[in-house]
Amino acid sequence: MSDNFRLLSQSLLSEDWGKLTKYDFELRLRDGSWQRQSREVYDRGNGATCLLHNLDRDTVLLTRQFRLPALLNGGLTELVETPAGLLEGAEPAERMRLELMEETGYAVSALTHLFDLYMSPGSVSEYLAFFTGEYRDADRVGDGGGDREEGEDIAVLEIGLSHALAMIEAGVIRDAKTVILLQRFALLRSASA
Ligand SMILES: Nc1nc2c(ncn2[C@@H]2O[C@H](COP(=O)(O)OP(=O)(O)O[C@H]3O[C@H](CO)[C@@H](O)[C@H](O)[C@@H]3O)[C@@H](O)[C@H]2O)c(=O)[nH]1
Ligand SMILES: [Mg+2]
Known part of the structure; x- marks a missing residue:
């Protein structure tokens, strides 16, 4: 996906009309260090x-x-x-x-x-x-x-x-x-x- 992104886990929070998923991942910052982050993403297509x-x-x-x-x-x-x-x-x-x-x-x-x-x-x-x-x-x-x-x-x-x-x-x-x-x-x- 990207050399600067490592997916750790994902969990489905809601799936009805659209899909809301929570992602836990590590992101490599501009100084080269890795930071753990968590983001919710709503997917309802394009x-x-x-x-x-x-x-x-x-x-x-x-x-x-x-x-x-x-x-x-x-x-x-x-x-x-x-x-x-x-x-x-x-x-x-x-x-x-x-x-x-x-x-x-x-x-x-x-x-x-x-x-x-x-x-x-x-x-x-x-x-x-x-x-x-x-x-x-x-x-x-x-x-x-x-x-x-x-x-x-x-x-x-x-x-x-x-x-x-x-x-x-x-x-x-x-x-x-x-x-x-x-x-x-x-x-x-x-x-x-
Ligand atoms: N049951 C249900 N129906 C839904 C829901 N959300 C939308 N709908 C139905 O799904 C259809 C969506 O209509 P479209 O004309 O295909 O899409 P839109 O709502 O106009 O969305 C467009 O504009 C959005 C805002 O800019 C855009 O986000 C989207 O991509 C698209 O271009 C409509 O009949 C609407 O009632 C929901 O949560 N539940
Ligand atoms: Mg419309």
């Missing part, structure tokens, strides 16, 4: 997210949905986010296309993969594959909204890119993947202007 943009109207498609962790830690009842989904072992672009259809109702075939980012690497093993794509009115095949049976009740928001950027500054958009994608879009645009 995911994907995508910013869909419409060239004609300069709008983006975002979602608004209930997120229990944000309610518990901040009192927010809903978060505004780019569409996203868990990979569940599937190929990221393929999974993302299905997720876009399910959550936004748009069938978009051409997606551009940007990077894979760890969102909380101190405790969560998951990385997110980031995508961008263009959507046109003709791509709309349904209402979106997510899978009600699975407890999803997603509102689809079509808003101007500049409005979305202002929502970050105003503290209305609080989701990291969404900020990364919107700001990257603005950065590339100002670099090419």
Whole structure:
């Protein structure tokens, strides 16, 4: 795994939706000495997210949905986010296309993969594959909204890119993947202007 890491033992703390495991290990520090450490790691697989943009109207498609962790830690009842989904072992672009259809109702075939980012690497093993794509009115095949049976009740928001950027500054958009994608879009645009 790594010359600077020796796993001593691991114990499963919880296995239900995700898996929480406690690892005891030794880590070689920069001065060459070994230190014993213990860390808990939450594994719920990897995911994907995508910013869909419409060239004609300069709008983006975002979602608004209930997120229990944000309610518990901040009192927010809903978060505004780019569409996203868990990979569940599937190929990221393929999974993302299905997720876009399910959550936004748009069938978009051409997606551009940007990077894979760890969102909380101190405790969560998951990385997110980031995508961008263009959507046109003709791509709309349904209402979106997510899978009600699975407890999803997603509102689809079509808003101007500049409005979305202002929502970050105003503290209305609080989701990291969404900020990364919107700001990257603005950065590339100002670099090419
Ligand atoms: N029973 C049960 N169901 C769960 C649980 N957690 C999530 N689910 C269900 O699992 C599905 C997950 O929906 P997705 O659209 O696939 O994933 P997501 O929650 O949007 O997660 C995406 O965004 C996250 C936040 O940025 C990412 O962490 C994740 O990788 C993914 O990209 C939803 O139907 C949700 O109700 C749980 O603890 N128990
Ligand atoms: Mg989702």
